[in-house]
Amino acid sequence: GEDVEQSLFLSVREGDSSVINCTYTDSSSTYLYWYKQEPGAGLQLLTYIFSNMDMKQDQRLTVLLNKKDKHLSLRIADTQTGDSAIYFCARGRLYNFNKFYFGSGTKLNVKP
């Protein structure tokens, strides 16, 4: 996914917190996004953060951005079995057009 890297798998127990990590190399990115993909489905936008922010919280989701290290994380509190899916980190740069670069995805498995 052109300089967006993610770990491939994460396994947690129901009720625990999940932390999915992403690193990128292009510091000109304006927006960073998290998408969720369930089996056989398209991508669902979960949340996004502007590159001038450090943190964004949205209900059970917390996004942390470390611009110095070019590291983005998504924390899911109280993880449920319905959260089992593939999570994609994406960076976008609104320049002439909004082309997104996606990571390869992290498969989250939530055990009951």
Add this chain to the structure above:
Amino acid sequence: ETGVTQSPTHLIKTRGQQVTLRCSSQSGHNTVSWYQQALGQGPQFIFQYYREEENGRGNFPPRFSGLQFPNYSSELNVNALELDDSALYLCASSLGFLAGEGTGELFFGEGSRLTVL
């Protein structure tokens, strides 16, 4: 509010054939992007259409082409299909990218799964 819809959902073609995939953008969105997602990979940008004009292209050969219509729906055409074209093709709409038009987040359809034999 109607979301992004794509058709067909699944199709099988043979090498050398041509395929047309269709996408209806979310109501009010004027920009459509197409992505290819190979098995086990993240989506790769093919191209984007903004107000009926191609407005950016990824690293795909010319046999991948597209159209956007006045109602902002779109088509992706692939000629001379190759085995490696087997993938999930995702259409995403957004509210443009110019100042005041939105923050650019993409809203995806469910995809068209193409198998090339």
